[in-house]
Amino acid sequence: QSVLTQPPSVSGAPGQRVTISCTGSSSNIGAGYGVHWYQQLPGTAPKLLIYANTNRPSGVPDRFSGSKSGASASLAITGLQAEDEADYYCQSYDSTLSGVVFGGGTKLTVL
Amino acid sequence: QVQLQESGPGLVKPSQTLSLSCTVSGGSISSGDHYWSWVRQPPGKGLEWIGRTYYSGSTYYNPSLKSRVTISIDTSRNQFFLRLTSVTAADTAVYYCVRADFGDFHGDIWGQGTMVTVSS
Numbered sequence: 001q002s003v004l005t006q007p008p009s010v011s012g013a014p015g016q017r018v019t020i021s022c023t024g025s026s027s028n029i030g031a032g033y034g035v036h037w038y039q040q041l042p043g044t045a046p047k048l049l050i051y052a053n054t055n056r057p058s059g060v061p062d063r064f065s066g067s068k069s070g071a072s073a074s075l076a077i078t079g080l081q082a083e084d085e086a087d088y089y090c091q092s093y094d095s096t097l098s099g100v101v102f103g104g105g106t107k108l109t110v111l
Numbered sequence: 112q113v114q115l116q117e118s119g120p121g122l123v124k125p126s127q128t129l130s131l132s133c134t135v136s137g138g139s140i141s142s143g144d145h146y147w148s149w150v151r152q153p154p155g156k157g158l159e160w161i162g163r164t165y166y167s168g169s170t171y172y173n174p175s176l177k178s179r180v181t182i183s184i185d186t187s188r189n190q191f192f193l194r195l196t197s198v199t200a201a202d203t204a205v206y207y208c209v210r211a212d213f214g215d216f217h218g219d220i221w222g223q224g225t226m227v228t229v230s231s
Contacts, residue, residue, distance in 0.1 A: 002157065036217040038158075045207055045224050046158065051217040089158055093216050099173055100148070100160040100216050 003028060004090050004103035011109040012080045020075045020106045022090035028101060030071030033093040037066055037075045040087045040105075049088070050075060077108070085110045113138035115208045115222035123202075123229050129195040133208030133222060140189045141166045146211040147191045148218065149182060151204040159204075163211060164191055198229045 005023040012018040022035060029035055035053050038046035048057050050066035053073065065076045073092075077084055090103040119131035133147070140147060148163040162172035164182045172180050176195070184191040195202060205226050209218040 034215040034217070036215070038218070045221040046218070047221070048217060048219050051212070051219070052215055057219065091158075091217065097174055099162075099171060100211075102158045102160065105157040 002104040003094055003097070003101040004092060006088075006090060006103035006106045008104070009107045009109065011111055012077075013111045014080055014082065016080050017076060017078045018080060018108065019077075020088050020090075020108070022073045022075070022103050024071045024073075024092060024101075026071060027096040028071075028092045028094040029068065029073055031095055033095075035066065035068055035073035036091045037064075038089045038091065039084075040089065042086070046089060080110055082110050084108060113210065113220050115210060115220055117206060117208050117222045117225040119225060119227070121226060121228060123198055123227060124231050125199055125229055126197055129193070129198050129202060129227055129229075131193040131206055131208075131225065131227070133191050133193075135189045135191075135210075139186075140184065140191065141186045144213050146213060146216065147182075147184060148209040148211045149193045150207045150209050150218070150221075151202075152207070152224075153201075153204040161193065161195075161206075163216075165213075200229050203227065203229045 037050040039049045040046045053068040094101045146163040149161040164170045164184045179196045181194040205224040207224045208222040210220040
């Protein structure tokens with residue numbers, strides 16, 4: 001059972017918009033700690049997609065965006081492409097555990 | 112650019128100790144801007160944070176693993192290390208070394224990962 005809760009799977013057709021939620025609590029996201037998102041393509045290491053809730057590292061397309069409200073955060077992907085099919089993980093910091101916590105991951109399927 | 116590379120045995124026997132190294136190239140591990148972390152991923156499962164160290168040698172561990180984990184750092188060799196004792200099959204996973212931001216812990220650079228299997 002992960003500290004951060006994500007839906008196990010989401011899907012969308014090419015060109016569509018999908019969102020992936022990440023729900024935490026008052027000891028992590030709700031406490032104001034930043035939320036970060038990673039994309040993991042099959043057989044590869046995770047890649048940073050969004051950091052500090054809304055920021056994109058250099059090279060990440062602006063089709064990817066992040067938001068945060070209260071104890072939850074979301075990753076939005078617009079103009080869905082076949083190459084976006086991957087697992088996505090959210091991450092934050094938890095003050096009760098005094099450590100980094102991850103969501104369980106969401107598998108994105110491009111129909 | 113900074114790169115991280117894990118190395119170590121791919122097979123460890125139950126009850127023994129798992130030991131991995133992470134070599135940092137293209138930058139200094141003594142940078143005060145980053146933590147140096149370990150994350151693992153069991154086959155078909157999600158990511159689990161193991162712990163982190165700082166160039167000063169300070170360490171922070173996942174409470175669920177704290178009794179078995181030691182992370183250390185050697186700034187002269189630009190390397191940091193993971194030691195996990197009394198391993199079982201549940202420790203079978205891909206182990207990643209990760210550079211994490213000092214301010215908010217996001218992992219901006221990941222090693223390619225190394226698969227460690229615990230089996231007799």
